[in-house]
Amino acid sequence: MNQAELKARTEQVLRDLGIDPLVIAHRTLPYFEEVSEHLLVDAETNVETGKIYRLTAAAAAAWHNMKQQAAADGVAIYLVSAYRSLDYQAGLLLAKQDAGIPPDVFFTSLAPPGCSEHHTGCAVDINTPGCDEVTGVFGETEAFIWLSANAARFGFVMSFPPDNPWGFIYEPWHWCWHSNS
Numbered sequence: 001m002n003q004a005e006l007k008a009r010t011e012q013v014l015r016d017l018g019i020d021p022l023v024i025a026h027r028t029l030p031y032f033e034e035v036s037e038h039l040l041v042d043a044e045t046n047v048e049t050g051k052i053y054r055l056t057a058a059a060a061a062a063w064h065n066m067k068q069q070a071a072a073d074g075v076a077i078y079l080v081s082a083y084r085s086l087d088y089q090a091g092l093l094l095a096k097q098d099a100g101i102p103p104d105v106f107f108t109s110l111a112p113p114g115c116s117e118h119h120t121g122c123a124v125d126i127n128t129p130g131c132d133e134v135t136g137v138f139g140e141t142e143a144f145i146w147l148s149a150n151a152a153r154f155g156f157v158m159s160f161p162p163d164n165p166w167g168f169i170y171e172p173w174h175w176c177w178h179s180n181s
């Protein structure tokens, strides 16, 4: 699918959820292809919940290498999210709607289905022990300082720094693996 087709698909998903696509019309959001599930591998299992996080094989290998180096440097990092399907992302929106949060608010922290790097199988949400997951506090941890200095060597880039052009909040926990970096 090209960008126009991906955009049309996102707008249809939004309409199906009862959300007017106009709410994101002013945003220059990127659209991503959804990875085929057969290309995903189990990257990590949450020790507490047993939830399995999946990534593409290459992203998983890069994650393992990075995690191993972090551990060697005395820094513990683990996954709290990885691959999420479009349907799953739509479910997250539905939950926000059910909670009475308006779309123009939740779309600053949650990507519309089709615009999330998570369905590429290359994006990860990272946490470290003692930190509330997916909160700005992660940006003040040793783990974040380590990632800022080292993640690029493993191909991981922080997607949403402060004042990013896509209108997402600062997400120090969200990193995406890029094959060409």
Ligand SMILES: [Zn+2]
Pocket (backbone or CB within 6 Å): 081, 118, 123, 124, 125, 173, 174, 175
């Ligand atoms: Zn994320």
